[in-house]
Amino acid sequence: MKILITGFEPFGGETVNPSWEVAKQLDGLIVSGAQLVVVQLPCVFSKSLQVLAQALDAHQPHMVLSLGQADGRSDFSIERVAINVCDARIPDNEGAQPIDEPVVAHGPAAYFSSLPIKKMATALKAQGFPAAISQTAGTFVCNQVFYGLQHALAGKGVLSGFVHVPLMPIQAAMRSGASLASMSTETLKAAVLCALEVMVLHLQQGGTDAQDAKVQMGATH
Amino acid sequence: MKILITGFEPFGGETVNPSWEVAKQLDGLIVSGAQLVVVQLPCVFSKSLQVLAQALDAHQPHMVLSLGQADGRSDFSIERVAINVCDARIPDNEGAQPIDEPVVAHGPAAYFSSLPIKKMATALKAQGFPAAISQTAGTFVCNQVFYGLQHALAGKGVLSGFVHVPLMPIQAAMRSGASLASMSTETLKAAVLCALEVMVLHLQQGGTDAQDAKVQMGATH
Amino acid sequence: MKILITGFEPFGGETVNPSWEVAKQLDGLIVSGAQLVVVQLPCVFSKSLQVLAQALDAHQPHMVLSLGQADGRSDFSIERVAINVCDARIPDNEGAQPIDEPVVAHGPAAYFSSLPIKKMATALKAQGFPAAISQTAGTFVCNQVFYGLQHALAGKGVLSGFVHVPLMPIQAAMRSGASLASMSTETLKAAVLCALEVMVLHLQQGGTDAQDAKVQMGATH
Amino acid sequence: MKILITGFEPFGGETVNPSWEVAKQLDGLIVSGAQLVVVQLPCVFSKSLQVLAQALDAHQPHMVLSLGQADGRSDFSIERVAINVCDARIPDNEGAQPIDEPVVAHGPAAYFSSLPIKKMATALKAQGFPAAISQTAGTFVCNQVFYGLQHALAGKGVLSGFVHVPLMPIQAAMRSGASLASMSTETLKAAVLCALEVMVLHLQQGGTDAQDAKVQMGATH
Numbered sequence: 001m002k003i004l005i006t007g008f009e010p011f012g013g014e015t016v017n018p019s020w021e022v023a024k025q026l027d028g029l030i031v032s033g034a035q036l037v038v039v040q041l042p043c044v045f046s047k048s049l050q051v052l053a054q055a056l057d058a059h060q061p062h063m064v065l066s067l068g069q070a071d072g073r074s075d076f077s078i079e080r081v082a083i084n085v086c087d088a089r090i091p092d093n094e095g096a097q098p099i100d101e102p103v104v105a106h107g108p109a110a111y112f113s114s115l116p117i118k119k120m121a122t123a124l125k126a127q128g129f130p131a132a133i134s135q136t137a138g139t140f141v142c143n144q145v146f147y148g149l150q151h152a153l154a155g156k157g158v159l160s161g162f163v164h165v166p167l168m169p170i171q172a173a174m175r176s177g178a179s180l181a182s183m184s185t186e187t188l189k190a191a192v193l194c195a196l197e198v199m200v201l202h203l204q205q206g207g208t209d210a211q212d213a214k215v216q217m218g219a220t221h
Numbered sequence: 222m223k224i225l226i227t228g229f230e231p232f233g234g235e236t237v238n239p240s241w242e243v244a245k246q247l248d249g250l251i252v253s254g255a256q257l258v259v260v261q262l263p264c265v266f267s268k269s270l271q272v273l274a275q276a277l278d279a280h281q282p283h284m285v286l287s288l289g290q291a292d293g294r295s296d297f298s299i300e301r302v303a304i305n306v307c308d309a310r311i312p313d314n315e316g317a318q319p320i321d322e323p324v325v326a327h328g329p330a331a332y333f334s335s336l337p338i339k340k341m342a343t344a345l346k347a348q349g350f351p352a353a354i355s356q357t358a359g360t361f362v363c364n365q366v367f368y369g370l371q372h373a374l375a376g377k378g379v380l381s382g383f384v385h386v387p388l389m390p391i392q393a394a395m396r397s398g399a400s401l402a403s404m405s406t407e408t409l410k411a412a413v414l415c416a417l418e419v420m421v422l423h424l425q426q427g428g429t430d431a432q433d434a435k436v437q438m439g440a441t442h
Numbered sequence: 443m444k445i446l447i448t449g450f451e452p453f454g455g456e457t458v459n460p461s462w463e464v465a466k467q468l469d470g471l472i473v474s475g476a477q478l479v480v481v482q483l484p485c486v487f488s489k490s491l492q493v494l495a496q497a498l499d500a501h502q503p504h505m506v507l508s509l510g511q512a513d514g515r516s517d518f519s520i521e522r523v524a525i526n527v528c529d530a531r532i533p534d535n536e537g538a539q540p541i542d543e544p545v546v547a548h549g550p551a552a553y554f555s556s557l558p559i560k561k562m563a564t565a566l567k568a569q570g571f572p573a574a575i576s577q578t579a580g581t582f583v584c585n586q587v588f589y590g591l592q593h594a595l596a597g598k599g600v601l602s603g604f605v606h607v608p609l610m611p612i613q614a615a616m617r618s619g620a621s622l623a624s625m626s627t628e629t630l631k632a633a634v635l636c637a638l639e640v641m642v643l644h645l646q647q648g649g650t651d652a653q654d655a656k657v658q659m660g661a662t663h
Numbered sequence: 664m665k666i667l668i669t670g671f672e673p674f675g676g677e678t679v680n681p682s683w684e685v686a687k688q689l690d691g692l693i694v695s696g697a698q699l700v701v702v703q704l705p706c707v708f709s710k711s712l713q714v715l716a717q718a719l720d721a722h723q724p725h726m727v728l729s730l731g732q733a734d735g736r737s738d739f740s741i742e743r744v745a746i747n748v749c750d751a752r753i754p755d756n757e758g759a760q761p762i763d764e765p766v767v768a769h770g771p772a773a774y775f776s777s778l779p780i781k782k783m784a785t786a787l788k789a790q791g792f793p794a795a796i797s798q799t800a801g802t803f804v805c806n807q808v809f810y811g812l813q814h815a816l817a818g819k820g821v822l823s824g825f826v827h828v829p830l831m832p833i834q835a836a837m838r839s840g841a842s843l844a845s846m847s848t849e850t851l852k853a854a855v856l857c858a859l860e861v862m863v864l865h866l867q868q869g870g871t872d873a874q875d876a877k878v879q880m881g882a883t884h
Contacts, residue, residue: 087439110331218308529881552773660750
C-alpha cells in the first residue's frame, strides 16, 4: 500500500511551512505496512494542480493526505469539505489573486473528504493530540488543492482528504502583536503518523464512508 | 415582486431568536417595489424543510432570504455555500441530534448561494453595517434549511440564500462568562433592508451570478 | 449631585469615537437627580491629564465616569484597575509613543476603580446590556486617563472609574478582514444611563467599596 | 546564584499542569552558572502563599520565576503586574471561591514584575518561541501567588515575576468543542531555559528596571 502526502511551499512571506516541514520527514517511512511518499506543492493557483496530477500519476497511491498551513488554528484540523471556488484574500506565490473563479469549470459545487475524518479526530484526541473537524478549508490554494484532489480521484476508489495544521512555534514567534497558536513539528509529526495509522486500518477494513465513526463534531454555524 | 424572508424560532434554551425578531417586523413591507412576506421556521430537523416547502408553495416568491442566529458572530454574515450534511453539536428543539446524515439523500455535496453576496456585503459595509462573507453555515438546522432551500429552488430562477446574524444584546447579556458579540434589532433591521434593496436591484438587472461584484472576500483557511 | 463624564476624541485613524459619540448626547441630562456634564479628552499622552484636571477643577463633580473605545471588545467593559505605566502599541494623536514610562512618577503601582463595578455589571446584565468586568485597561491613553483620574481624586471622596466600550457599527464596517464586535450608540447610551443610575444610588447609600455586590466576575488568568 | 522556580499542582479537574510538568524537569539544573530549585504550589488560596514562603525561606533564592497554566493562551505569557484582589471564577482545589478579597490586607493595589520582562520576551521571540507581555494575570490563585511573591520580596533585591504558559497538547485534546492553543513540554522547557538565561545575565549586569529593553509590548486596551 502506498500513501501520498503533500505539503506546501512557504507562502505569505514566510520562509517555512509546517505542512512541508513535517511532510519531508515522512518520505519513505512505512506506517502500518503502507509506504509513504511525499511531494511539495507550489502555493500557486496556476501550478498546484499540475504538480499534484503528476504526483498522482507517478505514484499511483492508494490514499492521499494533503496538508496545509492555517494561521491561527490550534489543532490538527481535519477538513470535511472542499468547495469549487477560489477567492484569494492574499496573492499567491506568483502574484495571482483570483476572485470567485471555479477550481474546475462546471465541476460540482463541492466534494466531501473520503477519509475517515471522525475516526481520525477521535483517535488523535484519545492519543493526546488536539484535533477537530473543520467545516471549511477556506477559498485559497489549500481549498483549491483539496477540491482538485477529490475531483481527480472521484470514483477511483482512492481515499483522500485535507488537513490544516497550525503554525510552527518559530512562525508564531515572528508575528508582531498577539501571538497565534502553534504546534511543534515533533507533535505534528506524531499526529500525522497517528492519523495515517487510522487511515490504513480503515482502508483495510473496507474504507467506506459508512464505516466512519458516528460521533458529533459539527458546528451550529 | 415578492420576497420571502424566513427566521427561526428560538433554540438552545433561548427565549428569542434575532432572525425572527427582525423578520416579523418586515412582514408586509414594500422594499424597492418588492413585497415582503415572512415565515417562522421550527428549529427541528424533521420539520424545518416541510414548513419551508409550504411557504415556498404558498407564496411563490421571486427571491428568498433565510436568516438564522449565529452565537458569537459579530456581523451580517452572508453565507456562500450550504453542504449536504447534518452533524448536530446540540439537540434540536425536539431532541434530535443527527450525525453525518445528508440533508437530501443522494443530493449534491453542496449548493452555492444564488444571491449577489459580494454586492450585498459591499453595500452593507459602505452604508455602515458590519458585514462579511462566511465560507461555512455550519452543520446544524441553519445549514439544513439553506441546503434544502437551494435544492428546492435549483433551476427555477428564484434567487435564494442565507444570512447568519449576531445575538441580540439581551441574549449576550444573559450568557455567563465572556460576552459574545451582539447587534441591536434596529441595526439588524436596517441591515436587512439594505441587503434586500441590493437583491431587488440585482434581480431587476438580470440576476446572474456573473453580475455579482468582483471583490475578494475569501479566507485563506 | 454632579457627574462628570469624559469621552475621547477619535484616534488610530478613525473619524469617530463611540465614547464621545455617546458622551456628547448626555450633556446636561439629569439622571436620578444628578446632573451630567461632559468633556472630551484628547488622545494625547501629554495633554489628556491636563484637560481632565481642568474639567475636575471646573465642575467639582461628585462622581466621574470616563469612557474609552476598545476595538474588538463586545460589551460595556467596566475596568477594575488602572496601572502606573504607559506602553503605547501605536502612536497617540500627536505621534508620541512612550514605552514603559509611569503615568505619575513615583505614584503607586495601581489604583482600583472606586465605582460599584459589580453592582453596575449586574444591573446592566439584568437589564439586557452585555457587560463585564475587565481586569486590564491596557497601557495606552485610556489607562493613563484612568490612572490619572484615580490619582487626582484619591482620598477626596469622589467616586470614579473607567469603562471601555465597543466600536460603533460604522467603525466595524470599515475594517477590512474579519469583523470586530460593535454596539449601536442607542444601546450604548441606554447602558451608560443604566450604569449612572446604579452609581447615583450607590453614592446615596454611602458609596463604600464594602457596599459593592459580592458576585464573582474574575478571570482565572 | 540560586533561582527558585515554582509550578502549580493541577486544578479545574485536570490531572496535569504544564507549569509543574516543566518545572519538575528543571530541578537541580545549572543555567548560566545559576542553580535551579523547584517547588510545587497548591492551587489553594489558603495554602499557596504559605508553601511559597517556606520555599523562599528554605532556598533564599536570588531570583524567582513562578509559572502557572493559562487555558487558551498560546504563548509564553510574561506577566507585567499583580493586583491585590482575589475574585475566583471557579473554586480552588479545596472549594474556596473568594470574591473581591485582598491578597494582602492593606497591601498596595499592585506590584510590577521585577524581572526584565521586555528582554525576556524579545530574546524568546528572537529564538523562535512565541512570547508576549500580558497586562493581567487574572484574579485567581496565579495572580495571588504573583502578588504574594512580589510582596514578600519587596525591597529585598530579589528579582521575581510570573509567567503564564499554554495548556499541554494532551490537555487541549481532552477538551470538547473548539480546541484551545497548546505548547509541547519540550518547547516550553526550552523557552523557560531561554528566559532563565536572560534573567541571569540581567542580574549579573545590575538587575535594575531601568536596564530592561525599551521595546513596546503594550495593549491599547
